[in-house]
Every structure is written in C-alpha cells, then in structure tokens.
Amino acid sequence: MTAALALVTSLMWGLADFGGGLLTRRMSALTVVVVSQALAAAVLGAVVIATGGWSEWGGQLWFAAAAGLVGPVAMLAFYKALSQGPMGVVSPLASLAVVVPVGAGLALGERPGWVQAAGIGVAITGVVLAGGPELRGAPVQRRTIALTLVSALGFGAVMALIEHAGTGTMAGLFLALFVQRVCNVAVGGAALYVQVRRGRPALPAEGGRRALTVALPALAFVGLADVAANGTYMLATSYGPVTTAAVLASLYPVVTALAARGVLRERLRAVQTAGAGLALVGTVLLAST
Numbered sequence: 262m263t264a265a266l267a268l269v270t271s272l273m274w275g276l277a278d279f280g281g282g283l284l285t286r287r288m289s290a291l292t293v294v295v296v297s298q299a300l301a302a303a304v305l306g307a308v309v310i311a312t313g314g315w316s317e318w319g320g321q322l323w324f325a326a327a328a329g330l331v332g333p334v335a336m337l338a339f340y341k342a343l344s345q346g347p348m349g350v351v352s353p354l355a356s357l358a359v360v361v362p363v364g365a366g367l368a369l370g371e372r373p374g375w376v377q378a379a380g381i382g383v384a385i386t387g388v389v390l391a392g393g394p395e396l397r398g399a400p401v402q403r404r405t406i407a408l409t410l411v412s413a414l415g416f417g418a419v420m421a422l423i424e425h426a427g428t429g430t431m432a433g434l435f436l437a438l439f440v441q442r443v444c445n446v447a448v449g450g451a452a453l454y455v456q457v458r459r460g461r462p463a464l465p466a467e468g469g470r471r472a473l474t475v476a477l478p479a480l481a482f483v484g485l486a487d488v489a490a491n492g493t494y495m496l497a498t499s500y501g502p503v504t505t506a507a508v509l510a511s512l513y514p515v516v517t518a519l520a521a522r523g524v525l526r527e528r529l530r531a532v533q534t535a536g537a538g539l540a541l542v543g544t545v546l547l548a549s550t
Contacts, residue, residue, distance in 0.1 A: 263501025266493045267509035273490035275516020279524075280483040282517075284476060288465040290340040291456055292473070293480065294333055295449040300477070301484030302442035308435045317433035325426035325437040328419045329444025335415025337452065342408035355409055359385055359511035361417025362424070366503030373504050376546055384508045384543025387515070390536025420507055423491055424498040434495060438488055508543070 284293045309315065339355055363381065373381065426437035457463050465472040490510075497506040515536070522528070 263497045263506050264509055266497035266500065267506040268512070270490045270494040270497060270506075270510040271512040272516055273486045273493065274510070275513035276520060277483050277486035277490060278513060279517045279520040280479060280486065284479060284483065285340060287467070287476070288473065289453075289456065289461070289463060290337065291449060291453040292463050292465075293483065294336055295446060295453050296473070296477075297480040297484035297487070298333075298442050298445040298449060299484075300481040301488045302439060302446055304481075304485065305435060305439040305442055305488065309432075309439050312432045312435055314432040314436035314439070317428045317430060317436050319428065321426055321428060321433075322437060322440050324422045324424075325440040326444050328422040328426065329441040330448055331415050331422070332419050332441070333445050333448040333452070335412045335419065337449075338408045338415065339412035342405050342412060355413045355416065356511060356514050357410075358413040358416035358420065359507055361414065362420040362507035363504050365421045366507065369503075371502045371504050373502065377502075377505060380543045380546025381504060381508050382543075383539050383546060384512065387512075387536045387539030387543055390532050390539060420494065420510070423495055424503060427495050427499070429499065434492055437495070438492055441491065442484075442488065 281293055281297070284297075342355075423437070423441065426441070427434045428437075453463055464470055465476075468475070490513075494506065494510050497510065
C-alpha cells in the first residue's frame with residue numbers, strides 16, 4: 262500500500278509540475294502559485310466543512326502550517342533558479358530533496374533491509390539522471406546553485422513536515438491539507454503584493470484578466486493535483502516506512518519528463534532514458550518485501 266500510494270504521489274506531483282511549468286510561460290510564477298493554491302484551498306474548505314474536519318483541530322496542525330510556509334519559498338526559489346540557469350542542472354539538484362525525508366526517517370530509527378537500501382540508492386540515482394544533468398557547458402552561477410539547493414531543502418522539509426500533520430482520520434487529513442494551502446496562499450500572496458508594488462504585473466502580459474480567467478481550469482488542476490499528492494504522501498507514510506514512501510514519491514521528475522515527451526513532443530536525452538530505467542528498477546526493489 263505504501264508503494265502504491267507513493268507512486269500515485271509522484272504521478273500527481275509530476276503532472277502538477279508539468280502543468281505549472283506550462284502556465285509560467287504565460288504568467289508570473291507567483292500568480293500561478295497563489296491562484297492555484299487559492300482554488301485548492303476553496304475546495305478543501307468546502308470538504309472540511311462537509312466532513313466535520315474542524316473537530317480534528319489540534320497541535321499537529323503546526324506541522325501543516327510550517328509546510329505551508331516553507332512550500333512557496335521552495336517553489337519560488339526553484340522557479341528563480343530555472344530562470345537563471347540550465348534546467349539540466351537545476352532539475353537534478355532540486356530532486357535531491359528526497360535526502361531530507363529519507364534522512365529524517367533514518368534518524369528516527371527506520372532501518373530498511375538490504376534490498377530496500379539498494380532500491381533507495383538506485384531510485385535516487387535514476388531520479389537525478391532523469392532530470393538530464395548537464396555535465397558539460399558553461400559554468401553555473403553560484404547564486405543559481407544556492408537557489409536550487411534552497412528549493413531542494415524546502416521541498417524535502419515539506420515532505421518531512423506533512424508526514425506529521427494528520428490525525429490518522431480522513432477528516433484530519435483534509436483539515437491539515439486545508440491549513441497548508443491557506444499558509445501557501447498567505448506567503449505567496451504577500452510575495453505577489455511586493456512584486457506588484459515593484460512594478461511587475463500579476464496578470465498575464467497578453468490578455469490580462471481574460472487570459473487569467475481562461476486559465477482557471479488549468480490552475481485549478483495544478484492546485485488540486487498538488488493537494489492530491491500531499492494527501493497520498495501522508496497516507497503512504499502512515500502505512501509504511503518514510504524511507505520507502507519518500508523515495509518513490511520523489512519519482513515525479515520522471516513523470517514530468519514523460520509528460521513533456523508525450524504532450525510537447527520533447528525528446529528524452531539518453532541520460533534521461535537511463536535515469537527513468539534506473540528509477541523503475543529502484544521502484545521494483547523498494548516495493549519488494
């Protein structure tokens with residue numbers, strides 16, 4: 262069950278990243294973050310009311326709030342790094358986020374068997390290679406590397422935090438996800454306000470408000486896919502070891518690369534194909550008992 266839920270997580274995160282990447286070609290990354298998360302928060306708020314989720318209010322929600330505060334910072338650092346440096350460097354480095362939850366799981370006493378340990382190593386290698394690391398070319402600025410590592414640390418922290426945000430019930434899960442989204446919108450909205458004050462528009466350069474309205478279904482998909490990914494990851498960690506769930510959930514770069522191949526007809530580089538293959542091998546090893 263852990264493996265299946267974690268793989269669903271990677272699918273949802275991969276599709277959300279792909280959709281978000283397409284949208285940021287037409288509008289500000291901050292606008293994508295704020296609007297998509299606000300739409301998701303609205304849906305979750307209705308679900309929380311319908312399921313009586315408010316009764317699950319407790320101290321564990323501080324973990325959800327912390328994840329909601331860290332998430333937008335990590336996302337914005339990632340987008341900024343992509344705008345400054347080659348994706349072939351930024352993407353693999355950002356995928357190192359998996360080290361944080363895996364390290365947390367090991368620190369808390371999890372000890373995978375030798376087959377699972379081998380699967381962790383193989384899968385992480387595959388994830389990094391699936392990003393298409395550029396081994397040659399112009400040197401990357403230190404600022405870009407720093408931003409990418411900040412985003413990796415942030416993404417990893419979110420994975421480590423949301424594991425502890427639920428109460429074990431579905432109502433508690435929805436409430437934790439709602440709190441996380443509200444904090445996402447608060448942080449992203451504040452950053453968007455600062456951006457507008459500095460003269461950078463929040464609306465798309467072409468089409469303005471109408472273009473944003475047309476993009477609302479796509480923005481809702483991105484936000485809800487991210488919610489689904491967080492939810493299935495929380496469930497995955499409740500059924501099995503964090504080390505397994507974190508690695509399998511981090512296969513989303515493979516999903517994003519395959520989506521780009523299928524939708525945009527982007528050709529996968531040899532190193533990406535090899536990485537996808539290694540990720541699949543690692544998945545089989547991790548799912549074994």
